[in-house]
Structure formats: structure tokens, C-alpha cells
Amino acid sequence: MTQVILTDIEGTTSSITFVKDVLFPYAHQAMDPFIRANAQDPQVRERLDAVALESGVPADDLTGLIEVLRRWIDEDRKQGDLKAIQGRIWESGYRNGDFTAPVYDDALEMLRQWHAEGVALYVYSSGSVPAQKLLFGHTQAGDLQPLFSGWFDTDVGGKREVSSYQVITSAIDVPANEILFLSDIVAELDAAREAGLDTVLLDRPQDYPTPRTGEQCNGHRRVTAFTEI
Numbered sequence: 001m002t003q004v005i006l007t008d009i010e011g012t013t014s015s016i017t018f019v020k021d022v023l024f025p026y027a028h029q030a031m032d033p034f035i036r037a038n039a040q041d042p043q044v045r046e047r048l049d050a051v052a053l054e055s056g057v058p059a060d061d062l063t064g065l066i067e068v069l070r071r072w073i074d075e076d077r078k079q080g081d082l083k084a085i086q087g088r089i090w091e092s093g094y095r096n097g098d099f100t101a102p103v104y105d106d107a108l109e110m111l112r113q114w115h116a117e118g119v120a121l122y123v124y125s126s127g128s129v130p131a132q133k134l135l136f137g138h139t140q141a142g143d144l145q146p147l148f149s150g151w152f153d154t155d156v157g158g159k160r161e162v163s164s165y166q167v168i169t170s171a172i173d174v175p176a177n178e179i180l181f182l183s184d185i186v187a188e189l190d191a192a193r194e195a196g197l198d199t200v201l202l203d204r205p206q207d208y209p210t211p212r213t214g215e216q217c218n219g220h221r222r223v224t225a226f227t228e229i
């Protein structure tokens with residue numbers, strides 16, 4: 001019996017185009033002024049030091065660090081320090097009303113229904129927890145944060161690592177087979193299944209115009225909307 005639903009965001013509750021065509025370009029454009037204005041903020045400085053260590057760029061070379069962060073955005077790197085900095089940048093975008101977050105109508109309907117039925121809802125995304133809260137706090141349907149019982153990002157590990165789902169299962173404190181993980185990425189579902197979670201593949205035509213069938217689904221149940229779950 002499913003007690004908990006753990007959901008991905010990009011390609012699952014919300015469109016890939018919102019992330020790739022709105023959020024990432026916004027962070028790319030604002031990266032330079034944000035870093036120059038906030039490099040002395042201890043939380044930002046800590047992230048920049050980590051980026052310096054990983055990239056080999058000197059920690060005092062702001063221009064070089066900005067270049068690395070922008071390149072990582074272009075490469076869609078799921079890197080924790082980049083994600084934390086992106087979250088800080090998006091904060092002003094949401095607060096200024098530069099954009100709101102689209103959540104698919106079927107996802108909205110079912111998240112509300114599951115919550116009303118007593119199913120505990122959690123998020124697991126590569127986006128930082130603050131970025132997840134901003135997204136669900138600024139949707140076209142208003143603030144959806146109260147629907148969720150908890151949030152996980154790559155602080156628990158990468159989304160393709162089995163151990164990440166073991167950490168999440170322990171944190172939620174529910175047997176793994178009573179947690180249903182929803183994602184558009186088969187490799188993430190493979191890792192979750194190996195940790196004992198139930199899985200469903202979101203294969204939305206808006207995000208994946210060529211349906212993934214047979215072997216490509218690797219045994220995960222495939223749906224095109226939350227209403228089919």
C-alpha cells in the first residue's frame with residue numbers, strides 16, 4: 001500500500017521547457033551581477049570556494065568562477081553548489097514576479113487529491129531545497145508548499161544512486177515498498193527500484209514527443225499524466 005509519494009520536478013510535475021528555457025537562462029544572465037554583489041556573503045562564499053576546488057579556478061578569480069558556473073548551467077550539471085547559487089538567483093525572479101512556476105494541471109489535481117486522502121507527499125529534485133520551495137511556492141495555482149511533508153535535494157546523494165533512496169527511506173521512516181517514486185528519468189527509477197521503492201515513469205508527450213516504449217521503460221510502469229497513476 002502506498003503511504004508516501006516522492007516526486008521529481010522537471011519533466012514530472014513541471015515542464016522541461018520551464019527549467020531549460022526560463023530558469024536556466026535567467027540564472028545564466030544574472031550569474032555575473034549576482035556573484036559580484038554577493039561574493040562576500042558567507043553562504044555564497046562557501047559555495048564559490050567549493051566550485052574553485054572542483055574546477056581548479058583560483059577562489060579569488062570571480063570572472064573565472066562565473067565562467068565555470070555558466071558553463072555548468074549550459075551542460076545541465078546537477079552540481080550541488082551550482083544548484084544552491086541558482087536557487088538564490090531564482091529567489092529574486094519569483095519575488096519580482098519575473099516568472100511563476102507552471103505545474104501540470106493533472107499533477108496539481110492529483111497532488112491535492114493524494115494530500116486530501118492522507119498520502120504524504122515529498123519532493124526529490126536536483127534543484128536545491130530552497131529552489132524547490134520557491135517553485136512550489138509560486139505556481140500558477142498559488143502556494144502549494146503546504147501539500148508537501150518534506151523536501152530532498154542532492155545533499156542526500158545523486159538521483160541515480162541507490163544509496164540516495166536508502167537515505168530518503170530512512171529519513172521518511174516508512175518501509176521502502178510503501179513509497180512510490182515518480183520521475184521522467186529511467187536511470188533515477190532504476191536506482192529507486194533497487195532500493196526497494198515502487199516506481200512510475202512519467203512520459204509526458206509535452207516533454208517526450210517520441211513515447212518511450214518496451215525496453216526503454218526498463219520494466220517501470222509508464223504513464224503520460226498523474227491521473228493515470
Ligand SMILES: CSCCC(=O)C(=O)COP(=O)(O)O
Pocket residue numbers: 008009010011019023078083124125126127128131132135159
Ligand atoms: C527546483 S527547480 C529547478 C530544477 C533544477 O534545477 C533541475 O536540475 C531539475 O532537476 P530534477 O531533478 O527536478 O529533474
Ligand SMILES: [Mg+2]
Pocket residue numbers: 008009010011012183184185
Ligand atoms: Mg526530472
